[in-house]
Structures are given as structure tokens and as C-alpha cells.
Amino acid sequence: MAVTPPVCDFGWAAADFALPGTDGKTWTLADVKGEKGTLVMFICNHCPYVLAVMDRILRDARDLQAMGIGVVAISANDAESYPADSFDNMKVFAQDRGFTFPYLYDESQDVARAYDAACTPDFFGFDAGLGLQYRGRLDASRKEAGPPDLRRDLFEAMKQVAETGQGPADQIPSMGCSIKWKAA
Template identity: 65%
Template sequence: MAEIPPVCDFGWKAPAFELPATDGKVYTLDEMKGPNGTLVMFICNHCPYVQAILDRIVRDARELARLGVATVAISSNDAAAYPEDSFPLMAEVAASHGFPFPYLYDESQQVAHAYGAVCTPDFFGFNRDLELQYRGRLDSSGRAPGPVSARRELFEAMKAVAETGRGPADQVPSMGCSIKWREA
């Protein structure tokens, strides 16, 4: 079922985290913070919305790094119920797509809850002070990639954040598969 996150709550502070990554390291938000901004995205392996844009995510993360914006991806899905989102398979996806950013596993789902993440992909763009400035989509892609000429909304927003500390006032929310929460 498709989910749509709420609009950007400008200035909301990024919650701290400490999570294991597919590269064997453990990362904290403070370690991930970029000098001009930080992009935290919730993704997973099996979601068709994520699969449709993985190459574009990698492209944009590489270009944002040159602007001083760090990127981190987090998977919070219940891997027991969705084995294709397991930690070992996360490592395979990261390697096969050449992720230029850490791919973290939120097994407890506490980080996803702290961020209020609702879908994959769900993008949180923060300025250098870790204040939320973007909670929109990557581009007009859905379950299939949008046109090659699609406006690069996430990249443009994070470029503005890197240059001015502020995101755009108008943002189109992301859409994707719901986070696969563990049953209580």
C-alpha cells in the first residue's frame, strides 16, 4: 500500500542514531553530518518505488557530496516478515549499486519511529545545523522511473540547503511502500 509522508516541519532537529552498516562499521548521526547538510533517507531492498530510483539516488548522493552534503540510507523494515530486506541482502544491494553512502540497519525500528518515517523512500534533508529543510520526493518517479528529463527536486532542494541553509517552501511529498513495522 502506498504511503505519503507529511509536509516538511521546517527547523525540526534530526534525532541522533547509532546503527550498524553493511560495510561492517557502526555510524552515528554526528559522524555522518555533512559540512553543508545531511540527507537521511529511509529505503529498503524490495520496494518497487525505491528500486525505480536507486540509480538516481546514487547519482544525486555523489553530486551532493561535492557540495558538502552527506547522505545516509537506513532500512527499518521487519526483515523477519520481509526476508528480502535482511541485513545480508542489504549488503548485496549496496555493493551491486555502488552506494557512495552507508546503508544502515535499524533492526529495532526506533530510528524510523524517532524520525516519523512512514514510507520507502522517505527523504529528510537537513541543513548544517541538522534542522529539517526538505521532506519531499526525489523526482516525479513512482513505481517506475520518471522521464530522464524529470526535474531533480531532491537535488535542487539540497543544493539550496547547502548554499543558503534553507529548503524550498514548496515541496511535493515522497510516495512509496509503507515501512514494514513489526507486530506488537
């Protein structure tokens, strides 16, 4: 079922975390924070929305990192119900695709709840002071990647944040599979 997250709550402060990465390290928000901003994205291994645009996510992450934006990906899905999203499978996923950023496992789902993450992919773009400036889509792709010449919404928004400290007033929410929450 497709889920759309809420619109950007400008200035909302990024929630801290300490999560294990696929590289064997434990990462905090301070570790991933960039000089000109930080992108926190919630993704997973099996979501068709994520898989459709994974190459674009990797491209935009590299380009944003080159501009001083810190980038991190977090998977919070219930791996017991969705074994494709297990931590071991995350390690393979990140290595096979050559992630240039940490890929972290939120097994307790506390970080996803603190961010009010709704779907995969869900993008949170913060300014240098870790105030939220973007909560929108990567581009106009959905379950299938759109044409290669689509406007790079996330990239353009984060570029604007890096240059001005402000995100765009008009943002189109991301769409993707719901976060796979553990049973209560």
C-alpha cells in the first residue's frame, strides 16, 4: 500500500540517534552531520519504490556529499516479518550497490518513530543547524523510475539548503511503501 508522508515542518529539530551501520560502526547524528546540511533518509531493501530509484538515490547522495551535505540511510522495517530487510541483507545491499554513506539499522524502530517516518523512501533534509528544510520526494518517479530527465527535486532542494540555509516553500511529498512496524 502506498503511503505519503506529511509536508515539511520547517525548522523541526533532527532527532539524535546511535545506530549500528552495515560497516560495523555505530553512527550518531553528529557523525553524519554535514557542514552545509544533512540528509536523513528512510529506505529498505525490498520496497519497489526504493528499488526503482536506488541508482538515483546513490547519484544524488554522491553529488550532495560533494557539496558538504552529510547523508545517512536508515532501515527500520520489521525484519522478522520482512526477512529481506534483515541487518545481514542490509550489509549485502549496501556493499553490492556501493553506498557512499552509512546504512543504519533501527531495529527498535525508535528513531523512525522520532522522525515520524511514514514510508520508504522518506527524505528529511536539514540545514547546517539541523533544522528541517525539506521533506519531499526524490523526483516524480513512483513504483517505476521515471524518465532520466526528471527534475531532481531532492537534489535541487538540498542544493538550495546548502547555498541559502532555506528549503523550497513548495514541496511535493515522497510516496512509497509503509514502514513495516512491529506488532504492538
